[in-house]
Amino acid sequence: MAEAPNIPVGSTTAGSIAVAAESTVVSRMSASPSFDVTDFPVPHGREEEWRFTPLERLRGLHDGTATATGEGVKVDVQAPEGVTVETVGRDDARLGKAGTPVDRVAAQAYSAFGKASVVTVPKETVLTEPIRIAVHGEGGTAYGHQVVELGAFAEAVVVIDHTGDAVLAANVDYLLGDGAKLTVVSVQDWDDKAVHVAQHNALIGRDASFKSVVVTFGGDVVRLHPRVEYAGPGGEAELFGLYFTDSGQHQEHRLLVTHNTPHCKSNVVYKGALQGELAHAVWIGDVLIEAAAEGTDTYEMNRNLVLTDGARVDSVPNLEIETGEIVGAGHASATGRFDDEQLFYLMARGIPEHEARRLVVRGFFAELVQQIGVTDIEERLLAKIEQELEASVA
């Protein structure tokens, strides 16, 4: 997509690079991180971190009125041999180690969950098959906590699938030991009415690499907050995201990478397509390079493809740099539109309109999908994208 964005009506792209400024990533949050929900006031919608989110559609997750129902959500973990899968109580020491809730809903989830699921890959264990976690909504309300821990030099792929209908708030912790390699694919393939708000915390050990692939197709409101911190130098994080926002859906991805340790890398690429009236995608890409994080190399990018009138994109990359001793730091955001001229060109070569749209959207996502590196997931995503398109064309 061209660097000079063609921004349709109803789209905003903002960006800033602050050098040695007051830490606005922190200061613009309305409260300090905390595990206790009472430390956060009930948001009213004008706060910086809530201003894009339709609070009235959160079904009470933000104001304490959403009560967990018995069988709200079923979680099923399929793990290859060598992996430990446990259900633990609230007092387990491994919970909350990767990060602290930063907003009211994450703190609500932490304050309200009953049992947590902990999946552990022992040190130096290299898995050849993925760990599959199926989260299926049965129409109820639930608060969840999931931990995935990799010992030193362990390697694993984890696929978390969200399906069905639910109102779910959760925290997901990824703990990577030194030299560990973890790929996590989180697929939000919810039914139309689902509401899903979650904070993902990754704590990356020395020389470890973390790849997160967030794929959001479904739901009424999905608001995810993937965050990365480094426990030692040499860590790498790749955060990929792909969303397809349809008519009436609100899909929000708010990322924060905190470079708190020297010589770490991060690369963020999120791409989304939107179609239909009141489709709303929000992407916030915050990267903070602290004074101690010399030798940091970071890049973040968001691309949006608007397929029809009536959709809205808010894309806000934000980079804060407290040291000049870095390898590189950059960001880009562009929202392009599949326009009438492109459509005319393809149709003038005999290609029917729905086929032309398919061609363009497939092309838009293909490069990103290829970087996932998990073959069956790549194929499934491409098939899912086709499905979304078919539904829209029909």
Add this chain to the structure above:
Amino acid sequence: MATLEIRDLHVTVEADNATKEILKGVDLTVKQGETHAIMGPNGSGKSTLAYSLAGHPKYTITGGTVTLDGEDVLEMSVDERARAGLFLAMQYPVEVPGVSVSNFLRTSATAIRGEAPKLRTWVKEVKEAMERLNMDPSFAERNVNEGFSGGEKKRHEILQLELLKPKVAILDETDSGLDVDALRIVSEGVNRVRESGEVGTLLITHYTRILRYIKPDHVHVFAGGKIVESGGAELADKLENEGYEAYTKGGASE
């Protein structure tokens, strides 16, 4: 034999909240195997004719008929026109990010031919067509028109012309912005298609230069939204020497 018949075609365009008539009664018949050059000053409506025939949504047909072998072209959607055998080589081909040339060509050929070309013969067909147009094989992996130079865009248009084998090819200022070498290569491509005898060619141009490479059977002077004079190749020589002044003075409205 394929015949494109344009009768009393009137076309308007919306601009600055006003409706403006651009084509004011165009009559033209292009038969398979013939080459017609349409020449005229800037703003005379030549490109509007090309885009109206292809079905661009910006233009509104307010009168007249266009038929291809008796079929009503104006009733067809843009893609139907292409599948019926009309091809427009565009003056400003648009970028289509994320779609590779190779994918685009195959999708297009599949649509036009009604079935997917067999992969092995198709790869060879494309490779040879690209070689004839002096196009590097790496071209096929680039995104459609993205970052193409002016010459590359025009070669890419002619490559499609060669692969899609239309009944009627409309070339809209294919010569503009080309240096002599590129003009020769592009013209050779057009001539290869013409030599098949199966295509009617409508060559729209401002300059006579391209007519040294592509010899027209008929030359039409376009001014003020219609054809004002028709003749053989000798009419182009006259335009070369005298320019369009005789046609624009007083008479034309633009």
